[in-house]
Amino acid sequence: MNLPVQTEGLTKRYGGLTAVQDLNLTVRAGEVYGFLGPNGAGKTTTLRMLLGLVRPTAGTVRLLGRPPAAGRLTGVGALIEGPAFYPYLSGRDNLRVLARYAGVGADRVALVLDLVDLTDRAGDRYAGYSLGMKQRLGVAAALLKDPRLLILDEPTNGLDPAGMADMRTLIRRLGAAGCTVLVSSHLLGEVEQVCDRVGVIARGRLVAEGSVAELRGAAGLRLLADPLDAAAARARDLVGAERVRVVDGGLELAVEPDRAAWLNTELVGAGLAVRELRPRERDLEQVFFDLVEKGTADVA
Amino acid sequence: MSRSFRAETVKLVRRPASWLLLAITLVLALIFTYVFPYAGIAGGTDGPNTGRALPALLPDQLVGNSLGGLPVFLGSILLILGVLTVGGEYGWGTWKTVLTQGPTRLEVYAGKLLALAAAALAVVLAVFAVGAVASVLIASAEAQPVTWPSAGDLLTGIGAGWLIATMWAMLGAVLAVALRAVALPVGLGLVWMLAVQNLLAAIAAPLVDWVAKAQEGLPGPNAGSLAAALGAPGDTPGVAATVGGGQAAVVVAAYLVGFAAVGAVLLRRRDIG
Incomplete structure (x- = not known):
């Protein structure tokens, strides 16, 4: 064809x-x-x-x-x-x-x-x-x-x-x-x-x-909870340490967004105050700039 | 190619500049061929080119009088028409618009050249028509007999005029392709036709043998020779029997084909910006 x-x-x-x-x-x-x-x-x-x-x-x-x-x-x-x-x-x-x-x-x-x-x-x-x-x-x-x-x-x-x-x-x-x-x-x-x-x-x-x-790359979840250290420790226990990163005063979790409800239940059950838990998407504009910058650097 | 020819004809006919050029052509032909010479005769004034007698303005001289302007002045207008027809596509950026509709570059170019050739014929016929009317009016005013050239002479004259006019239009077309613009080709073309040709003929050729010899191969002197061979007045700028009429016709035709071919090669090979 x-x-x-x-x-x-x-x-x-x-x-x-x-x-x-x-x-x-x-x-x-x-x-x-x-x-x-x-x-x-x-x-x-x-x-x-x-x-x-x-x-x-x-x-x-x-x-x-x-x-x-x-x-x-x-x-x-x-x-x-x-x-x-x-x-x-x-x-x-x-x-x-x-x-x-x-x-x-x-x-x-x-x-x-x-x-x-x-x-x-x-x-x-x-x-x-x-x-x-x-x-x-x-x-x-x-x-x-x-x-x-x-x-x-x-x-x-x-x-x-x-x-x-x-x-x-x-x-x-x-x-x-x-x-x-x-x-x-x-x-x-x-x-x-x-x-x-x-x-x-x-x-x-x-x-x-x-x-x-x-x-955009792999999706994930963005989590804001207090206290952050305890939330990070609990999140590592739940999804694996390699899937948890501390970014800009919050956590980024490399998991499927549909696990948000389960995570919220677990974190609240552990006595943590969850302020924000939402799907994380890479901003397309940032992706674009990253790709252009990488392409430019490769050529140079 | 017929599609391109029809499209180009519509563009040429609907373009106001085409009619302006035609009007200028006819006014120039009328004024310098008939009005000024007749005014000189009627007023009995002396001056440059006042040796033209009344018989030279009568209908039986229609062929020569109609061809006289084509080697230089009217030819310049045909050159401008050629530049506008092809160079306009560069100026407006419309080559891409046309070519993305599907025709090949050479189809579009051939359509343009055919439309230019048709326009050149229309211009020549219009010059003959205006000359016919003017000469009849003069003959009537002076109580002279109205005698027309033979049909054969008329056809030969129209054919020769068409050949010269189309050659200049092709020069305009190739200049537009070569320089991918309008203003510069018009400027350079006019400098060549109105200044360089005259300087070569009036100053360089009498002094330098090889320039005089080269004149025999240039388009302007051959166009002038062809017009002269068919009766164009010798006191008209650019009209001189530098070579015989037969050779002149062949050389003018060769330039016509050469200009068209060079334009085609350049257009085909170059990128469309």
Whole structure:
């Protein structure tokens, strides 16, 4: 079965600068894949290589089983590095021109304008659009071909909070409808809310890949109790000393969160005052910074 | 490729700058070919290029008069059109928007060149049409007979004009691809056409033999020679019979193909930023 996106050893160098290095990326059919990285990490360069806009220095790309340079980007829609259209045409006429290139009918133009909620302003000149409207027109253009694979580069840039929420809903809806979506972002919350899997890129290298839960790492419990020393001793007796750590004036227990009720009963039964006992999740932002820092250090 | 041609034609036709350039072309052609010379004749004034007599403005001279501006001034406008058509995609960042819809780079480029060729034909036909009207008006005003060139001469003239106009448009296109911009290709193209070509012809060629010889292979002098061979007035800037009409047509055609091919190679090989 052809994977929607598959790269092997993808590398791009500009003179002495390596923008992307040895990138092995796999996006599975039907998933919403988040491509996460700080500004300048190589996200857009990677996406440009996927679409054949930039020629890789080394490595291979296959989109829906075919190299992008071999022919038309059949079944692929994309919005790369912000929207770009003809300022003297209206939004609708811009899409009509693009529909001619894509070989799709005018009915698709009306449909995608409606999908991004731009029908009312479709007759206005593109030059007069707000940044958010331009972004929505860019997504509409990406959807013109009713793509099986949608590649979106920072799709919520320039959108207000309501527009961002609409965009996330649209992406989730497309994913639920079977469209594979590769969405790049530097916004962790956005990726967390819409993506099935995440790849983290730093200094041109893929430094981690997996579900959001996998990236967060093992779950556990956070315990605040008085007196802390006695609570720590009792907790070690209950779950094992190697699973208990004193962190920031409390305890972190490397156990399944569903053991919280049992632990609470035992600790209270031992005469300890339990002030807080809750599941502990690693903050995704911290995970991201750790991964980026580690990736940067590895490259250096 | 037909999809790209249709899309490019829509973009060209709907772009206000295209119509502005056409209007400037027609106004220049009308004023410098007919209005000023006729005003000089009617007023009996003397000065540069006032040796053009009334017979030179009549309908039977339509072919030469319509071709006279193409080697330099009207050609410059076609060059600008070529730059705008291709360079606009760089300026607006729309190459990625177009290419992600599926067509290959060469399909889009070929569509652009075909649209430019069609636009060049439209410009040449419009220049002939405006010239026809102006010459008939002058003939009527001066009670002169209205005699048209033969159909063969008209077709040959239109064909030659189309060839020259398309060649300049292709030069604009290749400059836009090479420099991936609009302003710089327009500036450099105009400097070449309006300044360097004239300096070479007026100053360098009479002094240096190899420059004079090189003139025979440059696009401007060959365009001027082709126009001259078909009757363009010799006092028009850029019009001079440096080489024969047959050779000029071949060289102009070769430049047309060469410019288009170089642009295609560059566009295909380079990254789209």
